[in-house]
Amino acid sequence: MVTGKGGVGKTTLAMAITKALQEEGKKVLYNSFDQPLNQTLASKIDLPHFNLEMDSSARSYIAKKLGSETIAKWILKTPFFSSLFNMLPGLGHMILLGHIINKLEEDSELTIVLDSPSSGHAITMMESPRNFKEMFRTGLIVDDINRMERFIFEDERMNIVVTSLPTAMATQEAHELKEQLASRGVPHFSLVLNDLLSLSPSLKEASPGDLPEFIKTKCLHEERLLSELSDEEWKHIPHFAHERSPAIIKECQHLLTKGAPL
C-alpha cells in the first residue's frame, strides 16, 4: 500500500512498483482503491490492474452474508442506506478492503499494489476496522473485521510505503503519518523520499557554475535534509525531468528493478 500526503507521487510510485514486480515475473495487480483509475495512463503503460466499484462491492458483500441478492439489492436501494454509505466513507472503505483481502486469500501467488488515499484518509481507513468493531461488537461483520485486522496487523503480508517530498516539513509529516499508522498496529513500513532534484540525472555532469541560484539553493536544502535523515532508512528517488507521466513511471520502474526492492 502506497500512501503519503497529497501530491507526493503516490500514483507514479504505485504504478512503477506494479510494473517492476510484473517484470520480475510476479503475479501483480494495481488498484486505485476509492479514487477513479487514470484509465488513459493505465493503458499507455499497459498496467495490470483491477477496479472495485463501491456500490456493487457493498451489494455483493451484503448478499453473501445474507444469502440473498434480492434482499441485498433492496437494502442498498433504500435511500436510508444509500445516504448512510454517503455519509460514512469508512464503511465503504472497509468493504473495499474486504474485497481486496478476499482476492488475496483466493490466490496466494498474487500481490496487490494499493494506491491508497492520502494521509488523513489512510488513517481513517486503518482506523475503520476498530471503530466498526466497537460499533457492531458481535455478528458476522465482526468476524470479518477480525479477519481483516489479522490480515493487516498480524500476518506478514502487508507493507506500507510512506512517500514524501524532500522538504523538512514534508518528511516530518511523513513521520507523523508513520507514527500514527504504527500506533494503530501497522507493522511494516518503507520510507521513500521522492523527487530529489539533487540526484536528478539531468544535473549529472553539471558543475555548480552551470547552475542558477535557485537550483543551487534547492539542492543545498535537500543535501542538508539528507544528512539530517541519514540515520533513517529512506529510499531515494531522483527528480526525473520528463513532461509525461509514462516516461517518469518507466524511470522509477528501472530504478526499482535495479536497486533494492521497497
Next chain:
Amino acid sequence: MIPSKKIELFCGTGGVGKTTLATSRAYSLAKSGKKVLLITIDPARRLKQILGIKDDNAGEVSTLTGEDFQFENGQLDALLMNPKTTLKRMAKLSQEGSSLDNPIVNILTKPYGGMNEIMAIIEVQHHLKTGGYDTIILDTPPGKHFIDFLQSSQKINQFFDKSFVDIFKYFGKRFSKSKEEQKSGFLSLIVKSGIKKLLSYLEKVTGESFVDEFIDAISGLYLNRSSFTEALVFQEDLKKADYSNWFLVTSVDQRKAHEATDLQQNAENFMHKDSFLVVNRSLTPYLENWQPDASHKGLVHLHSSMKARENTIKDMGAKRLNQYKEVLYFPEVLDIEPMTHVKNLASSWK
C-alpha cells in the same frame, strides 16, 4: 490587496500548500487591522507549532500571541477542527442534546471517524454567528474530500428528508400517525414504522446491540436535525459574491493538472465567478533569469521540463479564465522555515 469578505475558502488538491497560503492570507489581513479566524482541519506539525496549536486544545479557538503575531489593531485566532468538540457544543445548545450521547455517534465523531466534513460546516457556522470576526478563513480538506465537504450539507438534507420520508412511506401500512404513536414519541415511531424490521435483516450481519444503538443514533441525529440542516443556509451564503472569496489553489510542482481541473469543475458548481485561481510555487521569476548553456543537454532538458509544467498550469488557468476574476501567482519560497514562508507569501498578497 484583494478586498476581504466574511468568509474565505482555500481549496485544492493535496500538497499544494493550501494551509500555508491560508495562513499567509490570515496573517496579512490581521496585519491590516482585521479580526481574523483561521480554521484548519489537518495542518502539518510545524505549521501547528508556528500557530501555537496543540493537539490537546483541538476544537478550541486560541488567539495567537507569539511575537510574529503582534498586530497594531488586528487579531489572528486559530482553530484546529475537532468533530467531538463541535458535537459537544451542539448537544449543549440543543434541547435534545442528550440524545446525541450514543456510542455510535461517539465513534463517528472521532477525529478519523468519518464525520469531519459535516462537523466542519457546523463549526464554521457557529463562529460566523457568534465570533464577531471580520473574516473567517477556512482551509478545506484536500481534493475529492473538499467536494465531500461541499456536498455534506446536501447529504445531510437527503439523509433526513428523503430517507426518513421514503422509509416511512415504504412501510406505509404500518406507518400511521395514531394518537398513541404521537404520544410515545419518535423512537417508538421508528420501531413501529418498520425500520426495525429492515434492520433485523442486518442483525445477523451486525450483531444485536448494534441495531438498537443504531436506531438510537439515527433518532438522536434526527431530533437534532435542525443543527445539521442549518448548514444548508451556509452553503447558499457561500454562493454570494459579496459574502465569500474562493481561492482555488494549484501548484506548479505537481503533475496533477488533470486532477486540479476535475476539482475545479466540481467546485465551480458551488462557487460564484468572483473567485481566484491561485498558482503556488511558481518558478517563473527564477526561470526567466536562467538560460542554460545549449551544450549541456541535461540542464536544457531540466529547464524545458520546468517551463513546460509552469505552462501546463498557466494554460489550465487560461482555459477556465471565464470562471475566475483573476489568476494569482505566488513564487516558490526558497526557505526551510515555515514562518518565513508565511511572511513571504503574505507580502505577495499585496
